Amino acid sequence: MRDVLRHHLFWPVAALVALLVANTVARPGFLAVTVRDGHLFGAPIDILRTTAPLLLVALGMTLVIATRGIDLSVGAVVAVSGAVALSHIASSPNPDSPVTVLTAIALALVLCLLLGVWNGFLVSVLGIQPIIATLILMTAGRGVAMLITGGMITTVNSAPFKVLGSGFWLGLPAAAVLAFGVFAVVAFVVRRTALGMLLEATGINPAASRLSGVRSRTLTWTVYAASGLFAGLAGLLISADTMAADANNAGLFIELDAILAVVIGGTALSGGKFNLSGTLVGALVIATLERTVTVLGISPLVTPLFMALVVIAVTLLQSPRMRERLTTARRRQVMAPAEPPSTARPDSTPDSTEVKA
Amino acid sequence: MTQQTTPPVVEMTGISVEFPPVKALDGVDFSLRPGEIHALMGENGAGKSTLIKALTGIHSPTAGTIRVDGVERRFSGPADARAHGVSTVYQEVNLCENLTVAENIMLGAEPRVLGGLNWRAIRRQAATHLERMGLDIDPSSSLGAHSLAVQQLVAICRATVGDCKVLILDEPTSSLDTDEVAHLFTVMRALRDDGVSILFVSHFLDQVYEVSDRMTVLRNGTLVGEFVTADLPASELVQHMIGRSMDVLEAAEEVLEQAERPADATPLLQVVGLGRKGSVQPFDLDLYEGEVVGLAGLLGSGRTELARLLTGADRADAGQARVSGVPTRLRNPRAAMRHRIAYTSEDRKGEGVVDGLTVRENIVLALQAERGWMRPLPRKQVDELVAKYIQQLGIRPADPEALLRNLSGGNQQKVLLARWLATAPKLLVLDEPTRGIDVGAKAEIQKLVAELAADGMSVVFISAELEEVLRISHRIAVLRDRRKVAEIDGDRASMDQVVELIAGGGAA
Amino acid sequence: MTTSAPAPGAAPTKPVARTARARKLPVRLDRRYLPVLGTFVVLALMLIVGGTRYDNFLTPAVISNLFINNAHLIVLAVGMTFVILTGGIDLSVGSVLALSTVITAALLQAGLPVPVVLPLAVGAGTVIGLAHGVMIHYFQVQPFVATLAGMFLARGLCFLIAPESIAIDDPSFVALASWVQIFGEWRMTSSVLIALIVVGLGFLVLHFTRFGRTVYAIGGGEQSALLMGLPVARTKVLAYVVSGTCAGLGGLLFAMFSRSGYSLTGVAMELDAIAAVVIGGTLLTGGTGFVLGSVLGVLVLGLIQTIITFEGTLSSWWTKIVIGVLLLIFVALQRVLSLRRT
Amino acid sequence: ACSSDAGTEAAGGGETAAADDGVITLGFSQVGAESGWRAANTKSIQDTLTAENGFDLKFSDAQQKQENQIQAIRSYITQGVDVIAFSPVVETGWDAVLQEAKAAGIPVILTDRAVDSSDETLYESFIGSDFVKEGEMAGEWVAEQYDGEGYKAVELQGTTGAAPAIDRKEGFASAIEGTDIELIDSQTGNFTRAEGKTVMEGFLNAHDDIDLVFAHNDDMGLGAIEAIEAAGLTPGEDIKIVTIDAVKDGMQALADGKINYIVECNPLLGPDLADIAKKVLAGEEVEKRIVVKDEAFDQAAAKEALPTREY
């Protein structure tokens, strides 16, 4: 039991379960999933679909954060991606042709990859602090998106594109299949190859990594490019969701949600050890939280308060001090382990410092 | 001794500290008397640093009592300890590199005027303290600009500021050269004569014998005993520490063969006029297979910088390098690694360990980086490799999944060594590889270096301990003022001769 | 090379370190000042370019307005500097600023006198800052998350207190807000005065108190600071209290500036504050930076906005793009300047 | 107050000269570009206040920040423009800067949104829609159509605390008062399509029996349509939809039968603004409040109007 309680995913998962329970209490049929036309329907399926873009963005964000960085520009990249894809479809004579749609998707993804490369260039080559480097694109990116759409909301009707938003594959929402699929592939690649470890080494001690022959600069560059690409993919899902490219609002504040998802998932913003499964749970928690607000009928006036309380509860419960209390085993240290700097961060791999029963 | 009768300043009884599952200290007794220099001895991971941290309130013991001046106390942390006259210099230099030297010395005890800091007085007092330590550096220079050794001395300066009854020095001498050590000892003796009790950790037996009055020996977290230094022969001490006899210490020289190289051999690495502005003057150096080249020099003489140029850690702006006769540019560590050149930095904390990763990950890091991320080492191979080095170097705890930050200083150093040995280098540049390593392990490492050389590896060996350099090297390059001033045959070189060259007194 | 006096009885020791030699050369600018200097130079360049490009640009009125319009941001940036110097971050300042304006407006509307209202509004910021500090230090919650929660919380409180915007017409508050000193064409309002006082205080506290130096030490390495026996806990908590208080005060200045309280004020203003601090040469990793740099950072952001207005023909999207480009030019130039000299 | 004196001094020179050359320099500070409606509004202003029409337009986008707007207005004052016009981000907080403008002798015209000020002399005129009225019109239509059928309605609110959101909510609520239409839930969708969709999904999860959606703008309504369709229901039939704005996409959906009723909120304020600005500068009396005529469309009207709509 205590092992379960100490697992790094315990509190995020507990939060997710608590939210689902709250919803089920308020609405007994909440967890019901029905099958219609061979597709699954229901609130849990909705949650999976709304999680999809956030999950993609959070995936890129996790990798960036592992290298001690941060990417504030993802929201703007989301907007650019939607703007490019939909403008292309809207201007084509044949919006329903798969070729048009595929070209649009390719165009958008390539551009977003380039935007990511640009961020990576600023950070890894020019050595600009990540928060400022990506702030530049955060501001300018939305301008570019608006430039592309002319400031209007571009709306299209294109059946193949719409599949990304509300279509179904294998009975599940296409968006969810895509996002979770990409997530799984990336997680597999990162953990089955040495990429994960090299990223962590870069994030924890760049100097030592360089001397050990790790291509820190290339890696850093790569994760920003990846973050741009995933944000671009998320942008496609978001714009396909409403079949409209809203340069101003698409992906607004998604960077905060993504960072929150990463942190709830137990990855420290100070870089190093990262935890993709945690990010997955974090993204689900956030999407469920948003749903909960509507299902519980919380007044818009207190929605931010509610969010704050949930975030505070989850993070406090996850905090080392609380874990210590709750697992009842006393830690023998009054302070964080002291020799090398294990600065005060919630330890992502707590097992080694925690007490065995 | 008259002090026998006076009550101890610090008395610790039955101290236990646990980092489950590790029991770092188990019922250890320790007492420190007024006006003595007391050495704390033990292997890497024996629990010396932990005992000190238990005293100063960083770790809270699960059992035992601590009395300071007869009053039972549990300090809440270094600040509290300091307020009660217990100042500590911890094993890793723990100062703020972003601040000036003066600030680092005076922080927390700054003189003030009108409620604000009096910068002039701060600098003046800091200068006084520096002078007492014999450090000739500008108090308003930034600490980060100084070498580790200087930082170490500054840390000691800091500890002696204010009302200090007990001074604790955890391996203060590991990055100092002989002169500085001698100087530090003078200062320590002066402090002792002023009534300060000093607790002192070192792996250098001769130093311990030179300066300490009594010693306490720990092994594996338990107390072996307390001894009067003068009454305990070194061989017995070693036996107490490592539980084996002294013989191992002699091992290195037996292995070290005379490197017989054919006259026409091509050097593995040949550099001509290699240099870098502001770092080292252009120098020539040939490194041959199977040969250990020692670098000797004073603190700040440029040994580290030379090593960094050889290994691509810094980029040279003059001169050429040839690897096995082929001209090469050692642009970065990767380029050097491609030619099987490996470098362990002297700055373990800053440029060595990746403290948030496990022992296993730290060991395979360089090997894996070299292979590229796409070709992960098979897990089985990794486990074998890691197990091999843990065993060979005696890394403790012998747990591949332990986080490196939880290892004792000496064990971290061994992990670093393992990281580079795992890449099977042809040229291994070791900058202070034995710093902070216990006698037994140090002998093991020296032996290892000799064996590696015997197997055909070329080794560059840098150590502040001249004796060690002399013992182990086939050839010694001497540096002074960031310039290579001489190259002498290791077997024929005498200590005095090298010292003279280093100091620049003799005609080189 | 001069040798220090060897300690009595010492063996013939040689001077220990030679490292200081280079440092002892006179008039070598301290590297720590370079980023700030870079900011300053580029700021000056921008002013000159603006002055040649637009009429009426390099006038005391425009410069005065630069301060008047950004007084609240200056105060936020000062508080943020403390937090960032410790290696933390405070995302809540925009919301706390809004909360403070809303409290001010609501309480004044309810008829409470100014001397009661002002401390309450600032105090709200202090309390939130304290809560952040406690979460961050004692519960070891990451600053980003703790202050993000604080951001939601403060915004939620704003909506609770004032769903609609509230105008402030309390005569004494209006009098305070519209106090102005005129020197020729230069104008100094009460909020600018307050902001400058805060800057001065921030500078003094950082450089002439133990608290201030401990802030730097923590940024240099929290673990080291702890082992050096510095009061890390107190200092860290206090840094967030300072930031919260500054945000509260900033809210007050904003209320004086806009004479109203509105719950959606200051959305994303924390990013402006952070950007200002970073542009001013402070490292986000902590330990290096100056309050004055942050003030320069605010002026840079304000100047970018001024240039946009003077340009006068930019559509919404070009505005955003131009801000991004100016920011880029700025950061790149600053980077080049500070690299060149190191 | 003292600040006004300062304004005079600061503005001093530039102001008189400009009006003489026949070109009217007008500084316009727009809220931002947060919606399609706003884009149409901006376009209307930029297309009308052209050099041909005798205007030199200085336009700035405040990115939804009041401080930027105040800053822009101050800057217009120092630049000495002839007229200042702006759509305030918030209703309150303009007294000080408007007094500066007044002291500098620059007339101010408000567009789209009002300011809440006790001193009406601070601005010449306010051109814009009546948000409460819009809400009422929507509510009245709903009451007329569906009263007596026990409809359960949900509301997609605009940005919490924003004037249009507050006013439209109020207008709608007052219009359906006394009918048996019950407002069972109300959440903010922030005026955006995406949030409109997610919130509507939530509503559909939370309630089985929604009959009608009232959205504070078309975009949220369009989002709701997506959510309703995704739930396998037919928008406009199973669930009726009423929105405000009448931008092109909304009108299209109305014509397609997916929306049932739209109350227009006219963004084409350019011509009115040009007109008033000229009058003000010529010294003519202008009305303090110019309510832009807002129409309302049902499905038939939409089909008719669609081909000729400008936005």
Ligand SMILES: Nc1ncnc2c1ncn2[C@@H]1O[C@H](COP(=O)(O)OP(=O)(O)OP(=O)(O)O)[C@@H](O)[C@H]1O
């Ligand atoms: N924070 C910690 N968490 C877990 N284990 C720890 C921690 N600190 C120390 N240890 C373990 O406690 C034991 C004693 O370590 P300590 O640092 O006291 O050794 P030491 O005698 O100082 O060795 P060295 O000579 O190498 O510095 C080691 O096995 C070490 O791995």
Ligand SMILES: Nc1ncnc2c1ncn2[C@@H]1O[C@H](COP(=O)(O)OP(=O)(O)OP(=O)(O)O)[C@@H](O)[C@H]1O
């Ligand atoms: N960027 C720098 N600015 C100023 N001084 C520097 C800089 N880099 C190195 N130094 C100084 O140059 C000197 C040469 O150092 P180096 O580390 O090469 O000497 P060393 O012989 O290896 O001594 P050590 O015993 O410390 O290893 C050091 O004292 C260091 O402080």
Ligand SMILES: [Mg+2]
């Ligand atoms: Mg130790």
Ligand SMILES: [Mg+2]
């Ligand atoms: Mg060295």
